[in-house]
Amino acid sequence: MTIYLHAGTPKTGTTALQNFLETNKKLIEEAGYKLPSFVEGPNHRELAGYALDDSNITPLKIEMRLTDSEAIRHFRGSIDEQFSEEIDSTSDYIFTSEYCTAYLHTRPELERLRQLLTSTGQDIKVVIYFREPAEYLASTYSTLIKNGGTHPLRLPNERALKTKYNYFFICRNWSSVFGREAIIPRPFVRSDLSGGTIEKDFLELLGVPNDLIETASFSDKDSNASLDPTVLAFLLAVNAHVPRIIDQKVNPLRDDLGQICERLSGEDKTLVPERIRRALYNALVDDIAKFNERFLAGSYIWPFPPYSTEGKRPIEPLTSEQMAQVFAAVWQEKVQQIRIKKTHTDHDALEPAEESPAPQAKDGAGYFRRLLTKRRM
Numbered sequence: 073m074t075i076y077l078h079a080g081t082p083k084t085g086t087t088a089l090q091n092f093l094e095t096n097k098k099l100i101e102e103a104g105y106k107l108p109s110f111v112e113g114p115n116h117r118e119l120a121g122y123a124l125d126d127s128n129i130t131p132l133k134i135e136m137r138l139t140d141s142e143a144i145r146h147f148r149g150s151i152d153e154q155f156s157e158e159i160d161s162t163s164d165y166i167f168t169s170e171y172c173t174a175y176l177h178t179r180p181e182l183e184r185l186r187q188l189l190t191s192t193g194q195d196i197k198v199v200i201y202f203r204e205p206a207e208y209l210a211s212t213y214s215t216l217i218k219n220g221g222t223h224p225l226r227l228p229n230e231r232a233l234k235t236k237y238n239y240f241f242i243c244r245n246w247s248s249v250f251g252r253e254a255i256i257p258r259p260f261v262r263s264d265l266s267g268g269t270i271e272k273d274f275l276e277l278l279g280v281p282n283d284l285i286e287t288a289s290f291s292d293k294d295s296n297a298s299l300d301p302t303v304l305a306f307l308l309a310v311n312a313h314v315p316r317i318i319d320q321k322v323n324p325l326r327d328d329l330g331q332i333c334e335r336l337s338g339e340d341k342t343l344v345p346e347r348i349r350r351a352l353y354n355a356l357v358d359d360i361a362k363f364n365e366r367f368l369a370g371s372y373i374w375p376f377p378p379y380s381t382e383g384k385r386p387i388e389p390l391t392s393e394q395m396a397q398v399f400a401a402v403w404q405e406k407v408q409q410i411r412i413k414k415t416h417t418d419h420d421a422l423e424p425a426e427e428s429p430a431p432q433a434k435d436g437a438g439y440f441r442r443l444l445t446k447r448r449m
Contacts, residue, residue, distance in 0.1 A: 073164050074195045076105070076278060077119075080170030081242070083211040084201035084260040085270035087296040090114035090168050092271040096288045103280045105164045110154035120171035122151050123185035130175055131219065134320050151188070161193040166278075173200060173242060177235045182249040198250055199277060201260040201270065202239045204376035205356060206349045210342040210384075212236070214298035217307050218330035220316025220323075224308075225344065225387055227351045237356060240363035257367045259375045300338040301387045306398040307333050309390070332405045336398070343384035 080086055093100060094114035097107055111118045121136045126144055138144050159165060167189075176182055189196050203211070213225050227233075234241055239257070247255050256277065258265075265273040267285075275285050299307065307329070316326050344352075364375055390398070 075165045076197050078168035078199045080173035082170040082174050084203050086170040089270050116167050116169045117171045120175045123181045159192045199256045201258045203260040206344045206379045210344050211298050220311050222311045238359050240359040243367045300340045301385045303333045303337045305390045341384045343386045
């Protein structure tokens, strides 16, 4: 039997796929596949936390509180035990986490992951989706800022270019440990995805019948959406004063600021300046050709459509008035949360005979968008 690992890469619809699998768990099982229950949530980040080198302290490790050798040893022992108890060698399983390609870059890390996944005797297939590099850069930058980043949009450094944007390096690295036949690379191009979505494309790769796919529940929500340039500029300024990580701990003052900004964000996307795009393509062009030839069987001359500037704007510093507008909208959203939470708390304490809906506060996101629309007119 087989374990299918959906390993990313980040910003290729991974959150949407993970939520879909979790929501349609019964359908997945009907199709003959199991999802692990010993991991927390739809993103099986425990795999990356397990495989990361002890000395490699990443934001993921900080969030999982794996920052000392004793915590790491205990965590790995627990995963080993739960994996062997739950994973049945006579069944097919699906694991999914973009953290695997985001953080696991060395052979020892990948080998540690392979040993875990093969410990019960299954074959392994690794499905990896790849995105147009400049689109990936813009989307990744949005996530970076949501997570506390403070630097402007720029060409990634040499290490990041190699481990995150060089798709030939990623596939060759994983192939050297899992074997070439185990790696299934897929360009994340919506026009080429089966059914136009990653959910349907992934299920088709697994061989799930179309009539069963059509009975699945699909969400219209854009999971983990990128921030628009205005909100990005606001959060970039805030991050300099309210960092996300302090002394290897998540700063509680951040609360859900990133999620609030995501809700306030409009539909405009970030424009990657042409000079950065050219530098990015020049740095990758030779290895993209190798990736195309060796892993995509030459099916694409360039494995992505040309970069489109439609619906995109550059990130520009905000005026004091714009900063105040975004802050007012963020404040309003937070007050709404507090009021609803307090209403629910009071409601539970009073235990009324009839349940009444929580009061609806003013729509902060809509208010903010109207302000910006008015300003642009």
